[in-house]
Amino acid sequence: MIDLQKIPxxxxxxxxxxxxxxxxxxxxxxxxxxxTSQYFQRDDALGPKTKSLVSQIDSVQTLTVNSxxxxxxxxxxxxxxxxxxxxxxxxxxxxxxYICISKSKIPVITTAHYSNLPEKSDxxxxxxxxxxxxxxxxxxxxxxxxxxxxxxxxxxxxxxxLNLCPGPNPDPVIYRQNITKIKxxxxxxxxxxxxxxxxxxxxxxKSEDFEKAQIIKNQVDSLNYIVSGWHNLKNLYxxxxxxxxxxxxxxxxxxxxxxxxxxINKLQRIECFDxxxxxxxxxxxxxxxxxxxxLDNSAYRKFKIRTxxxxxxxxxxxxxxxxxxxxxxxxxxNLIVVDGGKPQVSAVxxxxxxxxxxxxxxxxxxxxxxxxxxxxxxxxxxxQALLLLIRLRDEAHRxxxxxxxxxxxxxxx
Numbered sequence: 001m002i003d004l005q006k007i008p009x010x011x012x013x014x015x016x017x018x019x020x021x022x023x024x025x026x027x028x029x030x031x032x033x034x035x036t037s038q039y040f041q042r043d044d045a046l047g048p049k050t051k052s053l054v055s056q057i058d059s060v061q062t063l064t065v066n067s068x069x070x071x072x073x074x075x076x077x078x079x080x081x082x083x084x085x086x087x088x089x090x091x092x093x094x095x096x097x098y099i100c101i102s103k104s105k106i107p108v109i110t111t112a113h114y115s116n117l118p119e120k121s122d123x124x125x126x127x128x129x130x131x132x133x134x135x136x137x138x139x140x141x142x143x144x145x146x147x148x149x150x151x152x153x154x155x156x157x158x159x160x161x162l163n164l165c166p167g168p169n170p171d172p173v174i175y176r177q178n179i180t181k182i183k184x185x186x187x188x189x190x191x192x193x194x195x196x197x198x199x200x201x202x203x204x205x206k207s208e209d210f211e212k213a214q215i216i217k218n219q220v221d222s223l224n225y226i227v228s229g230w231h232n233l234k235n236l237y238x239x240x241x242x243x244x245x246x247x248x249x250x251x252x253x254x255x256x257x258x259x260x261x262x263x264i265n266k267l268q269r270i271e272c273f274d275x276x277x278x279x280x281x282x283x284x285x286x287x288x289x290x291x292x293x294x295l296d297n298s299a300y301r302k303f304k305i306r307t308x309x310x311x312x313x314x315x316x317x318x319x320x321x322x323x324x325x326x327x328x329x330x331x332x333x334n335l336i337v338v339d340g341g342k343p344q345v346s347a348v349x350x351x352x353x354x355x356x357x358x359x360x361x362x363x364x365x366x367x368x369x370x371x372x373x374x375x376x377x378x379x380x381x382x383x384q385a386l387l388l389l390i391r392l393r394d395e396a397h398r399x400x401x402x403x404x405x406x407x408x409x410x411x412x413x
Contacts, residue, residue: 002060004040007033012064013075015082019058023082028071032062047245053086067227072136073188076127087128097133098125099186102150105172107179109137109146115297124186139226140185143219144178151409190227194220247293250384257385261368261375262355264334268292271324272337272392273348275305275316276400282407283308285320286400290392291331299330302403313340318347325352339393341367342374359393 007014009031016025029035039046039054046054063078065071079087100121102108110118111133117123127133140146141164148159152168159165166175184193197220204213251267258264270290277283283305289296303320317338324330333354338344341360349356349369358367364386366377379386 010064015061025086096126250388253385271333274339274396276404314343314347
């Protein structure tokens with residue numbers, strides 16, 4: 001019998017075990033008692049996967065920490081250790097990210113999903129939340145600037161001017177020392193790192209290198225700040241439903257939103273399109289696919305624009321979708337999503353009868369064309385349906401930009 005009264009109100013991680021003592025789920029919370037209590041008091045608000053989890057919980061173990069960054073890293077290390085059943089199928093679920101540090105002379109820090117983990121790299125994770133990983137790396141980068149690409153132009157990039165990148169020619173010794181410090185953070189060795197920095201600060205001050213001493217002092221102060229409280233992660237996952245249930249709910253909400261305006265009865269496959277362009281030479285398009293409850297990168301497609309040599313986003317969008325429709329063997333989408341507003345939707349609607357919407361960036365408005373009239377739908381910012389569309393749009397944008405960078409890189413060889 002689980003005694004919720006004995007669970008601390010401190011922040012930290014919780015571990016659920018079944019009757020056989022097997023770890024079946026690991027999570028984190030600002031208030032462990034409040035968080036774990038939610039699982040046993042909100043049955044009507046739980047999705048089927050989450051209900052199945054709760055029915056198997058026999059005991060709860062809690063581990064307390066002082067800060068969100070410690071909770072994030074502890075949760076990751078525990079998931080890696082136990083591989084709990086209900087933390088999704090980690091090898092296949094694209095919601096889990098890893099942080100990768102290459103073993104090159106100038107190490108590069110990137111993120112990747114399990115299927116794309118690079119060789120000859122130190123791997124940290126899995127982290128259940130991609131947003132949390134980005135927040136973590138932004139925080140680390142302010143303390144210890146790092147490279148996120150193996151190649152760097154000889155001139156300084158934007159991150160250099162923001163003191164977030166060491167530039168094209170960093171001192172290899174100093175840079176690798178910073179990478180070692182970043183690894184300490186990712187391993188949860190905060191006290192060890194602070195001791196190291198304090199020692200370096202004293203040595204710099206003794207050598208009258210006061211500028212270096214001040215930089216290190218700022219690093220120590222910042223590190224003490226981020227490990228002394230909960231400053232960045234809003235609500236720290238107020239929704240207790242598992243990722244699969246959240247995704248199912250997002251699809252249901254999106255279908256409910258769109259059915260009054262489009263002839264659509266199911267959402268098993270969604271395709272999202274984006275255009276990426278730079279100057280007057282590099283024009284590309286992307287298609288990303290949502291099916292079987294998640295992003296399916298095996299179904300992604302990329303397109304080099306063939307019929308336009310000058311910037312024209314809506315024309316290019318029309319070309320990409322037209323070329324995609326020439327491939328029925330790829331499958332048929334229940335919904336097409338284009339990055340953009342009325343011009344893009346209007347261009348694509350002239351070539352297909354497949355249900356179509358646009359997502360206009362400025363206010364994240366859903367754009368629908370019905371014959372000669374237009375519908376604009378604004379969903380709440382926390383709507384699961386809207387978050388799903390934003391995730392699709394952002395993934396299409398990322399994939400298109402990556403292809404454009406590949407073409408630029410090839411042209412420079």
